[in-house]
């Protein structure tokens with residue numbers, strides 16, 4: 581028989597154990613809830629529970645001047661790693677029909693491959709019903725937005741010779757001082773780069789009246805069509821979030837910044853110009869504000885800010901490691917300093933688009949990985965096209981294939 585002292589100790593132990601048990605359970609549910617965040621529009625977990633399987637059916641809406649070429653490079657490398665089928669532009673085209681609204685037959689071999697593509701990420705104007713003809717039902721849809729202020733300045737320099745409104749004005753500030761003076765409704769096709777370009781890329785009218793009800797309806801539609809919207813200003817955070825939701829490895833989202841400009845081809849926006857862009861591109865401005873907010877809310881409700889910070893540090897360390905391994909200059913260089921002209925990015929307008937020089941002493945394995953990390957959009961598209969459709973005529977911007985055809989390997993992964 582237990583003495584009274586012992587029984588009171590026993591009750592105390594029971595209470596303490598019960599308390600600890602409850603604490604443990606509440607922690608467990610907390611973690612579970614984080615892993616099972618239900619997205620309003622999708623009714624499914626955004627971040628899969630562990631252990632998870634890498635998602636291989638992915639559609640990336642490549643918006644213009646938003647760091648989207650860097651994302652495309654990540655997607656292409658992933659496609660090669662898993663031998664996935666990419667929905668590439670048909671024939672000699674380098675875009676999926678842009679600026680026309682996307683149609684399934686813009687994809688090479690759609691008639692024979694049907695709804696069996698894994699990856700889609702070349703420029704297109706989003707048209708959900710046609711994209712769904714190409715991509716499997718369980719496809720993950722995501723895109724990226726950039727602050728319209730810096731985006732417009734970037735577009736101005738890149739499309740300086742293409743967009744009449746840009747060509748006619750002296751500089752970006754002059755254009756913004758009086759956009760309607762330069763922006764003529766008849767230049768519909770070219771004008772898309774000069775106003776609400778992201779809105780247009782998502783499939784909507786970039787000249788539509790800014791009306792609260794209409795804007796809310798479009799934002800809701802985008803939420804229904806896309807699982808995730810990333811933010812270019814927080815590119816590293818975006819990559820970590822992407823890695824989690826797609827259940828990919830860290831090395832899958834390590835990147836070198838592509839399609840950036842030399843500083844001397846960046847114009848400074850005046851304070852007035854910045855304010856004017858918010859009005860002139862008010863549809864894009866609201867799009868950006870809305871998804872910038874939901875981006876941070878998603879991070880807080882899933883990974884958490886502390887863990888995000890740690891993972892971003894790891895990403896930057898690994899990126900630095902790969903830059904030391906791959907690059908002779910440790911940074912992007914101006915177009916005239918790119919030694920291997922096959923790796924020269926497409927140059928446009930008044931922008932000097934930077935590229936990379938690879939180290940000369942790379943072994944085959946490192947060369948394979950490094951070449952792909954610096955491969956510009958057009959060259960990589962042409963290269964994958966030749967691999968996937970060997971009997972078709974090569975696209976322009978082709979790279980000499982043999983150097984890229986070694987056996988699939990990757991750099992050793994960090995512990």
Ligand SMILES: Nc1ncnc2c1ncn2[C@@H]1O[C@H](COP(=O)(O)OS(=O)(=O)O)[C@@H](OP(=O)(O)O)[C@H]1O
Pocket residue numbers: 643644645646647648649650730734735812813815836837838839840841
């Ligand atoms: N990782 C990362 N983080 C932040 N910003 C980045 C990144 N990668 C590319 N960029 C910037 O994105 C601009 C190019 O965008 P895109 O590749 O989408 O352009 S394009 O539409 O395909 O021509 C271009 O912007 P500007 O330099 O202002 O023109 C790039 O510098």
